[in-house]
Amino acid sequence: MVKDITIYTTNTCVYCVMVKKWLGSKNISYNEVNLDVNPERAQEPVDLTGQLAVPVTVVTKDDDSKEVIVGYNLAKLAPAVA
Amino acid sequence: MKQNDLIIVGAGPTALTAAIYTTREDIDTVLIEKGAIGGLIATTDWVDNYPGFAEGISGLDMADRFQKQAERFGAVIELDEVLSIKPIDKLIAVSTTTGERLAKAVLIATGSDYKKLGIPGEDTYYARGVHYCATCDGAFYRGKRLVVTGGGNSAVQEALFLTKFATHIDLLVRSTLKASDVLLHDLEKNEKITVHLGVTTDEIIGDGSRVTEVIGTDIRTNKKIEFVTDGVFIFIGLKPTAEFLRSTAIEFDSIGFIKTDENLRTAIKGVFAAGDVRSGATMQVASACGEGATAALRIREYLEGHSQKV
Numbered sequence: 001m002v003k004d005i006t007i008y009t010t011n012t013c014v015y016c017v018m019v020k021k022w023l024g025s026k027n028i029s030y031n032e033v034n035l036d037v038n039p040e041r042a043q044e045p046v047d048l049t050g051q052l053a054v055p056v057t058v059v060t061k062d063d064d065s066k067e068v069i070v071g072y073n074l075a076k077l078a079p080a081v082a
Numbered sequence: 083m084k085q086n087d088l089i090i091v092g093a094g095p096t097a098l099t100a101a102i103y104t105t106r107e108d109i110d111t112v113l114i115e116k117g118a119i120g121g122l123i124a125t126t127d128w129v130d131n132y133p134g135f136a137e138g139i140s141g142l143d144m145a146d147r148f149q150k151q152a153e154r155f156g157a158v159i160e161l162d163e164v165l166s167i168k169p170i171d172k173l174i175a176v177s178t179t180t181g182e183r184l185a186k187a188v189l190i191a192t193g194s195d196y197k198k199l200g201i202p203g204e205d206t207y208y209a210r211g212v213h214y215c216a217t218c219d220g221a222f223y224r225g226k227r228l229v230v231t232g233g234g235n236s237a238v239q240e241a242l243f244l245t246k247f248a249t250h251i252d253l254l255v256r257s258t259l260k261a262s263d264v265l266l267h268d269l270e271k272n273e274k275i276t277v278h279l280g281v282t283t284d285e286i287i288g289d290g291s292r293v294t295e296v297i298g299t300d301i302r303t304n305k306k307i308e309f310v311t312d313g314v315f316i317f318i319g320l321k322p323t324a325e326f327l328r329s330t331a332i333e334f335d336s337i338g339f340i341k342t343d344e345n346l347r348t349a350i351k352g353v354f355a356a357g358d359v360r361s362g363a364t365m366q367v368a369s370a371c372g373e374g375a376t377a378a379l380r381i382r383e384y385l386e387g388h389s390q391k392v
Contacts, residue, residue: 017118050210052223054219074163
């Protein structure tokens with residue numbers, strides 16, 4: 001089961017919008033870290049993925065294991081939140 | 083199996099305009115989008131050449147407005163990927179990652195995507211210094227140096243956008259600048275961008291985890307030039323998003339854009355194509371919307387004939 005979802009986003013990133021829209025369409029709640037509002041946290045998604053890209057979605061399961069998804073990738077996002 | 087009057091593959095400006103028209107005619111319309119609603123325009127920082135927005139509008143806002151307008155009349159957007167289409171009797175079967183559905187007509191409005199350079203280092207450092215979406219990834223380059231490759235509207239506009247973050251940008255242009263005069267004027271005024279005309283982009287070099295350098299060649303002197311950089315954004319033109327149709331009877335031009343007749347009909351009866359994916363498209367949001375409207379009217383005529391036969 002999913003315990004928590006955090007999405008790292010920026011203001012102008014359309015794929016961030018798409019991840020939020022998709023989760024919204026499934027009535028799945030999430031926390032958002034907007035890197036334009038919180039630039040001091042910009043290193044967090046880089047440390048998680050090794051990539052300089054958003055969106056980064058972190059799905060934390062009940063056992064505290066984490067699944068990290070870069071981009072708007074339904075093939076990975078859908079099973080991760082199922 | 084689910085059945086609709088019209089399935090539109092894509093949800094960019096062409097698709098959403100077509101959906102506004104068809105849903106207003108009570109044509110049951112579903113759009114299937116695998117990427118961003120709004121298509122490439124949603125990744126564009128600012129749109130200044132679409133009529134009706136005197137001060138311009140952000141691509142993201144424009145996409146949102148298109149979506150809301152289409153949904154207001156009943157268009158349904160499903161976030162899914164179309165894998166193939168196949169004519170079955172008088173219907174078209176549309177296969178997606180979540181199943182199959184039928185439609186009386188299909189509009190291919192999948193648009194286009196940015197081309198890759200195909201040079202060493204491009205794939206190796208993808209998202210680790212190599213990017214194709216400035217509005218997505220530009221924020222990671224606050225206080226950094228960048229290279230932007232390309233000389234068209236997208237390259238110049240996105241380079242200008244990236245100056246919000248980067249301290250300096252080297253704009254590598256293989257031939258000459260082809261951007262609009264308005265953008266060229268802004269480029270001229272921008273002190274953060276150095277334009278290098280007649281310079282190819284040959285190789286992207288990194289330290290194993292990040293991009294550190296781009297190697298180019300000055301075409302006139304044939305001399306190699308090294309550009310020290312933290313990243314490179316590539317905007318060298320567009321390629322059609324139509325690979326999923328390659329095994330169908332649909333015909334393509336030599337570049338891979340879909341061939342249609344003057345009524346936007348493809349070689350498969352009941353399947354239409356419009357917008358940036360169509361051979362002859364001008365790759366402008368205004369003309370994409372125009373083609374969407376034209377396609378909707380032609381589809382309405384087709385469906386009227388279809389109803390009489392079924």
